[in-house]
Amino acid sequence: MKNSRRDFIRISALGLGGVALGVGSIRWAGATTLLDGEDGVPDAGMQRYPTFCEVCFWKCAGWTYTDGQGRITKILGNADDPHCNGRLCPRGTGGVGMYYDEDRLKWPLIRVPGAEGDTFRRASWEEALDLVARRLKEISAKHGHESVALFNHGSAGHHLSTLLNAMGSDNIAAPSYAQCRGPREVGFLGTFGASVGSPEPTDIRDTRCLVLIGSHLGENMHNGQVQEMADAIDRGATIITVDPRFSTVASKSRFWLPIKPATDLALLLAWIHVLIYEERYDKDYVARYTEGFDQLREHVKAMTPEWAYGITTITPEQIRETARAMADASPAVIVHPGRHVTWYGDDTQRSRAIAILNALLGSWGRRGGFYFKTAPKIPHFPMPEFPSPRWTWKDKLNGRYPLADLAVSNVLVEASIAEEQTDDKVVKAWIVAGTNLPLTMPDKEQLIRAFDSLEFVVVVDTMPMEITGYADVILPECTYLERYDELRDSPHREPWVALRMPATEPRWETRPAWWIAKQLGDRMGLKAWFNYSDYTEVLDWQLRQLGSSLEEMQQKGMMKLERASGTLYLEEGQDFAFNTPSGKIEFYSHMFEAAGFDPMPVFTAHPQPPDGYYRLIYGRAPMHTFSRTANNPNLTDLMEENNVWVNPKTARVWGLRNGQEVYLKNQDEVVSSFPVKVRVTERIRWDSVYIVHGFGHSNKWLSRAFGKGLNDSELITNVMVDPIMGGTGMRGNFVTFVTEDLGKEAEA
Ligand SMILES: Nc1nc2c(c(=O)[nH]1)N[C@H]1C(S)=C(S)[C@@H](COP(=O)(O)OP(=O)(O)OC[C@H]3O[C@@H](n4cnc5c(=O)[nH]c(N)nc54)[C@H](O)[C@@H]3O)O[C@H]1N2
Ligand SMILES: Nc1nc2c(c(=O)[nH]1)N[C@H]1C(S)=C(S)[C@@H](COP(=O)(O)OP(=O)(O)OC[C@H]3O[C@@H](n4cnc5c(=O)[nH]c(N)nc54)[C@H](O)[C@@H]3O)O[C@H]1N2
Ligand code: SF4
Ligand SMILES: [Mo]
Numbered sequence: 001m002k003n004s005r006r007d008f009i010r011i012s013a014l015g016l017g018g019v020a021l022g023v024g025s026i027r028w029a030g031a032t033t034l035l036d037g038e039d040g041v042p043d044a045g046m047q048r049y050p051t052f053c054e055v056c057f058w059k060c061a062g063w064t065y066t067d068g069q070g071r072i073t074k075i076l077g078n079a080d081d082p083h084c085n086g087r088l089c090p091r092g093t094g095g096v097g098m099y100y101d102e103d104r105l106k107w108p109l110i111r112v113p114g115a116e117g118d119t120f121r122r123a124s125w126e127e128a129l130d131l132v133a134r135r136l137k138e139i140s141a142k143h144g145h146e147s148v149a150l151f152n153h154g155s156a157g158h159h160l161s162t163l164l165n166a167m168g169s170d171n172i173a174a175p176s177y178a179q180c181r182g183p184r185e186v187g188f189l190g191t192f193g194a195s196v197g198s199p200e201p202t203d204i205r206d207t208r209c210l211v212l213i214g215s216h217l218g219e220n221m222h223n224g225q226v227q228e229m230a231d232a233i234d235r236g237a238t239i240i241t242v243d244p245r246f247s248t249v250a251s252k253s254r255f256w257l258p259i260k261p262a263t264d265l266a267l268l269l270a271w272i273h274v275l276i277y278e279e280r281y282d283k284d285y286v287a288r289y290t291e292g293f294d295q296l297r298e299h300v301k302a303m304t305p306e307w308a309y310g311i312t313t314i315t316p317e318q319i320r321e322t323a324r325a326m327a328d329a330s331p332a333v334i335v336h337p338g339r340h341v342t343w344y345g346d347d348t349q350r351s352r353a354i355a356i357l358n359a360l361l362g363s364w365g366r367r368g369g370f371y372f373k374t375a376p377k378i379p380h381f382p383m384p385e386f387p388s389p390r391w392t393w394k395d396k397l398n399g400r401y402p403l404a405d406l407a408v409s410n411v412l413v414e415a416s417i418a419e420e421q422t423d424d425k426v427v428k429a430w431i432v433a434g435t436n437l438p439l440t441m442p443d444k445e446q447l448i449r450a451f452d453s454l455e456f457v458v459v460v461d462t463m464p465m466e467i468t469g470y471a472d473v474i475l476p477e478c479t480y481l482e483r484y485d486e487l488r489d490s491p492h493r494e495p496w497v498a499l500r501m502p503a504t505e506p507r508w509e510t511r512p513a514w515w516i517a518k519q520l521g522d523r524m525g526l527k528a529w530f531n532y533s534d535y536t537e538v539l540d541w542q543l544r545q546l547g548s549s550l551e552e553m554q555q556k557g558m559m560k561l562e563r564a565s566g567t568l569y570l571e572e573g574q575d576f577a578f579n580t581p582s583g584k585i586e587f588y589s590h591m592f593e594a595a596g597f598d599p600m601p602v603f604t605a606h607p608q609p610p611d612g613y614y615r616l617i618y619g620r621a622p623m624h625t626f627s628r629t630a631n632n633p634n635l636t637d638l639m640e641e642n643n644v645w646v647n648p649k650t651a652r653v654w655g656l657r658n659g660q661e662v663y664l665k666n667q668d669e670v671v672s673s674f675p676v677k678v679r680v681t682e683r684i685r686w687d688s689v690y691i692v693h694g695f696g697h698s699n700k701w702l703s704r705a706f707g708k709g710l711n712d713s714e715l716i717t718n719v720m721v722d723p724i725m726g727g728t729g730m731r732g733n734f735v736t737f738v739t740e741d742l743g744k745e746a747e748a
Helices: 096-100 125-143 156-167 175-192 222-236 264-277 283-289 294-297 305-312 316-329 346-360 408-414 444-453 466-470 513-524 535-545 550-556 590-594 633-638 647-654
Strands: 047-052 063-066 073-078 107-112 119-122 148-152 209-213 240-241 253-257 334-335 429-433 456-461 473-476 497-498 558-560 614-619 643-646 661-666 676-680 687-693 732-740
Touching: 047 096, 047 550, 073 096, 096 633, 107 125, 125 148, 125 429, 125 456, 125 513, 148 156, 148 408, 156 429, 156 513, 175 346, 175 590, 209 316, 222 240, 240 316, 253 316, 253 676, 264 294, 264 305, 264 316, 264 346, 283 346, 305 316, 316 334, 334 346, 408 444, 456 466, 535 550, 550 558, 643 647, 647 676
Parallel strands: 148 429, 209 240, 209 334, 240 253, 429 456, 456 473, 614 687, 643 676
Antiparallel strands: 047 063, 063 073, 107 119, 107 473, 497 558, 614 732, 643 687, 661 676, 661 732
């Protein structure tokens, strides 16, 4: 196979063929409200099988129903599950569409180079697995085991991580760190000695005040959180939303602060100032559990609401009034850490400020604030120890990002561009499972350089997403409704274990990731790490250690264990050792100082858009997850494309009408591949435009999603990297409108 090439394959002779199963007969529960699908009584002849959802990473537990003929009819929430309380979100209900989508990957595909561009040909599993195993063995023999990297997101990652670790590589990264929540994990770790994790241990159920900094719950459909927030609103809790856009939750908030983008840190510091100088912080809590208060007081002395007003456009009165509302609710108050926090490159420090604010309010470890989460401890299936790698992603940091505690995906991308390496530690092959890197990673150009340099790329996916166009071999996974996976061990108020099992046979020639990993392991001489013939053996062994069995869990779906240690909240006057260098909550972070960073967050101004340009901001829609649902037949019915939100003032300047199609062009002259419709609305500031991420697909195999809407990732060429942990700040990009018809759609 030749070394440099890997043109993106958009279409091939194989096209969309495949056997159509009775899609017409789907009885689908529908999802027209925000939270639909109450756990109902099964109809006669129906069977139900436990699962947990893979449409996003909240992992709600549910039941997949099949009719008398074994066809999947609907998915409902599991009433025992605290992630969903028996109700799935529209995406979870629409998960059935993942199974029925006729555009799914159906059988293994192998790249065939050709004079007029490469194509894929259909292959048997035997051939495809033999080829992948042989290439991975060759590459690791030639360049070292560490030269094989895994990019993953979701359940497939677990099984393929075992394969990689067994090979002797620990170059395994997920976009959920450096493109998502990494900064907040480090910011909270530096403050409380504990990271936030997923699901966030926010005690929204009992809160009296919830502060959302850009976190757009309700569009960000993290199910249990949204439900608890709806209840909290009904009980009269105060919601404070800081967002340049009038989000759904802003419309339900007592205070909406339409902040100038990129200035949140100034607002946070001013809030800290008010709490301290008006003596509204939780004095007992601060005295007992924290250190560095005097330094913090000095640090924020000049950071008055008047100072912040000039930066944020939020008035001093609004800043004082909202700080007082938080203090009135203390300790039952949550300044939400957010989730996707890689915004402006100083995100770890912004997250630190959020953590500090929570500490002043005494909300960490308190009812209505943050509870102490607990996760079920599931025993590991016996296997030999993994060999130690000679090098890992950490060796490629070269002094950068010293507080990165998980693999930084962008560093592994860099390490894959052979000509840019200064040592012999080079990544030569990728396994990509469950992440659509071309739409997920900012700086597409760098990604393409990596693809050009790599010797081998294998993609494990369910759909012909853009990432598959760069593969040498595509291995089709079956959907979560057709497979077993590892047990769910997410933390919560109480430790619950959940089982995912197939409700039906995999369609076409698709296979579960556990099987793919084992087949490769067996072929590569790594049998000892896959010492079972079926994954049910692993599950049954684990469940028996926990006093249950696979058979029992197939009926129950979930099992609650005993809380292993500690209480849900701090008890009155309880001594508590935090896992920080000082054993206290650190206003002044010794961890940050030792690593050479500001021990207390400092505001620095970020560039603002030049004349005629607007800041590109993005977010979620309740009925879609990133790019993964854009082709889902049920969910495209609810929303088939994104729009660009434009303030009426800006629309007037440009003469833009509602529904008009425009292209967007960014500061680096990159023009979107597809046009997008304008939505003129007061709900966005005049200096910004907003779009929902995940649209603008360019792979023609996606018959519903191709060319629908605009792909924000293409326009994110300026990446503001967080020096503390390597997160890729993605909101420093400015766009303008191209109103003439470029006719690009036809050629894209
Ligand atoms: N521009 C921009 N970039 C972003 C974001 C943004 O808002 N804007 N958000 C960032 C955030 S917060 C995150 S967490 C990441 C998310 O990034 P990703 O996890 O890459 O998200 P998706 O784009 O949904 O890609 C998921 C891929 O998994 C595949 N898939 C779905 N189900 C399965 C399955 O069961 N098995 C297998 N093997 N594959 C499956 C899908 O077909 C798809 O190719 O993106 C980050 N990047
Ligand atoms: N329906 C749905 N829900 C999801 C997902 C999904 O794909 N679909 N993905 C899940 C994942 S992995 C993640 S990480 C979360 C992400 O969800 P969140 O963490 O809630 O969202 P963000 O992407 O950080 O923020 C989006 C909001 O930030 C606002 N914003 C933009 N710039 C600024 C700014 O400078 N300051 C402030 N204060 N606000 C700003 C935008 O207007 C928008 O309302 O959502 C999760 N939930
Ligand atoms: S929040 Fe929705 S999409 Fe996410 S796991 Fe739960 S039901 Fe599935
Ligand atoms: Mo995320």
